[in-house]
Amino acid sequence: MTGSGAAAPIAPEPEHGPGPVAAADDVITWADFRAWERQVKSSGACSHPVRLHGRIDAIDLATGETAPVYDTSAEPGGVLHVACGNRRESRCPSCSAVYKRDARQLVRAGLTGGKGVPESVATHPCVFATLTAPSFGPVHSRRVRGKTVLPCRPRRDASKRACREHGRDISCNVRHSPDDPRLGRPMCPDCYDYEAAVLFNFHAGELWRRFTTYLPRHLARLAGVTGKRLRAELRIRYVKVAEYQARGVVHFHAVIRLDANTPDGFAPPPARYTPALLCDAIALAARAVRLDVPGSGPRIRLGFGRELDTRPIWCQDFAATGNPLDATAVANYIAKYVTKAVDVPGLPDTRIRHASEIGALRCPAHHKRMVATAWDLGARTSVGDPRLRLWAHQLGYGGHPLTKSRRYSVTFGYIRGERVTARQLERHPDGERDPWGRPLDETEVLVLATWSYAGTGYTLRTPAAELALVSADMARGR
Ligand SMILES: [Zn+2]
Ligand SMILES: [Zn+2]
């Protein structure tokens, strides 16, 4: 093997994105090489690129001969900048924009077809559902009926206006504007059940898992078939995103689609499974979810809130009738949330390592209290799950922003690969050639990559670096 002795495996935050595919001294396939190349080419506006030293050689498997394909010594400054691939808008505006675009395509493909999914999926029963958390105490909220904004929490009766224990005013006559900083803040922070709110976030993934277990049972009952029959003829597929509400509690937006249980995966289900039936089953399944979890005192019962929204998505036949929920709107709506973590100024986007950091946070008192609650619950004496501390900066929620069932549509990897292929075709319209000038045969030629990690960020003030830093600044300003 070639390479410098200092070569180190590269693993910058694997949970946040694709990252460079090549580790040190890796023999990779030509496809891997192309995936890597795609990242390099798109690092133009990345604000925290990874810097690499190294080279790539092609190996002819038949003769054992090697030929250079690429060497970073030819780059300005002798380093290569690889996009960080971070999906968080606050971390890297450029990489998160790419991720958001991919998410939109992924959701859309499951609604209208494309990316290898047949267009006929648009005829399948499909519902857009929002599963929220229950109330943990009165908070300021913007209430709208039609086009009228209603008072937040009017209470005419004086006895209902004050909280019983602390005497605080828990009524509010304000018609809040959408950007009112009071939105989501509890009216009496001492009555607000911070523990249950944090534990809801922490267990939200398990609540969703239970929901997906119950859903087929309720569907079967409503359709009048046995569970066995339902499993034989139906597949339930979904994609969902987690969104933080103003009060700092996550809720889920999901696209839930019914397919026939066929080997190729994408056929319409039997006619008895209608969108209306699916809406009813979703409501029943969501209300049935219960989870008893330990808190600092007695066990706390968690479940989804009463406010449940289910709406059929009409993708094809009904689009012309002007129904508001069309596929594009849904895809855009879901993509909006995948690059956002908690959208609260002053909350750190990395984990908290010591209790003293919480006191120093410059975020609203409400969110600070949620962070502190998660931190305390993570201590040995109460719930004792260390992940509560790991996820304290995310107010207890540790799940991914976007999850989906395997056959909802395609994977992020597929969409990335497609982009690589498209770019390849653009660059080599007559087909690609290997370093020996022959038409490329991926079974004959392998790629040997040798990398060493040289740091993150830009060291050179190149025009591309300047541009990336300026655009990151502008995004932060927004
Ligand atoms: Zn980046
Ligand atoms: Zn209010």
Ligand SMILES: [Zn+2]
């Ligand atoms: Zn109170």
